[in-house]
Amino acid sequence: MTDIANWVGGADGIGWAIIILTAIIRLILLPIFINQQRNTTISGLKMQKMRPELEKIQAAAKAAQTPTEQQAISMQSMNLYRENNVSMTGGVSWLTMAVQLPIFSGLYLAIKHADGLKSATFYGMALSKPQIILTIIVFLIYVFQAYLSQLHMPEDQKKTAGKIAYFMPVMIAFFTFASSGAIGLYFIVGGISVAIQTLVIHFMHSGLTKHVEETFSLKRGADELLKEATAGSNFNQGAQRVRPEDLRPRDVTPTETNDQPTGQRNAGKQNRQLNKE
Known part of the structure; x- marks a missing residue:
């Protein structure tokens, strides 16, 4: 960056x-960003086609009668x-995000601690101090980008x-105003x-x-997945549902046996008591 500033020369060199420098790095990474956003858009279009199926699963989960059934049905969303x-x-590549993070962090720190930045100006604006004009430009650019991102959104x-x-x-503009020109x-170039x-x-x-309309079709829908989820073999295998009669108080009185009827046991107790007396 210092070499470029010396090559440009003048008070506005930095x-x-x-x-x-920011434009060069952005242009190098632009194809990666476009490919990332393309994948994200394709994934979003596929999700739109799957939305009716997801709504079926969500409705079935709400109508589930037991927590076990609700959990089993909710798992079908991931399936x-x-x-x-x-x-x-949504098609986000964490590797792409990880690659660009050190690049832009290094560029940001290089700009923040550039030699001669304290006395540098850009068309009369001190680059070491916050500039409201640059903040407004940053805000307008990112508002325009936010508007573009919603043009095809449901x-x-x-x-x-x-x-x-x-x-x-708003957040980027606030950060710009709190830092420096x-x-x-x-942020303007970015x-x-x-x-x-x-x-x-x-x-x-x-x-x-x-492309999505021609190449993407549901291999398995919500009806098929819900049928598997609600099948007894999936999450209720080996278990019995609780019946109303199972909740009634049980009679724990000892039952009579053929070997020693109740009357004979009582008679034995009375004889032992008479012998003691």
Whole structure:
């Protein structure tokens, strides 16, 4: 970053170095991000097709009469994902997230502790201090990205997911204002990159929808899985249901035997008592 700043030169050299270096790293990782978001979109489209089946399982779990039945039926939700090869994490690749974390952490720390940052300016704005103008730009870019991310979202999901999507711009803008102008430039370039990849997925959405419609079909539905879950052999094997008559108080009075009737036992006790007297 220092070499780029010296190459650009001038009072705005460090600011342009931050922009150029962040843009280079974002461009290198952009195909990975687009592929990740593509997989996430495909997984979301598959989940939409499976939603009626999931609702059947949820309704059956609520109608279960015992906790054992409810647990066995609820487990079929995971089986539905597994049997139809749909990721429960929405297609998120933890490896991709793990790879980018040290890269952006290193870039962030390099910008934060750059040589000459304390006296650096970018078109009159001190990069070592918070800048409201850069904060507003960051906020607007991420609001636009949040808007793009909801264009193809089902209406019933927009209420909950929309709140989270629009909370992120507020959080990033607050963090930008609490740090410095240099970090503001970093988030501006990062926000533009995220908006670009979301826009790419927006134009790919119709093709991805067609791909899912042509290639994805349910291998096993809720009816088949529920039939297995409610079968006695699955979770009630070897057990008997409790009958109402089993809950009545039981008679624990000793029963008579053929060897020694009750009357004879009582007579024996009376004879022993007379002998003692």
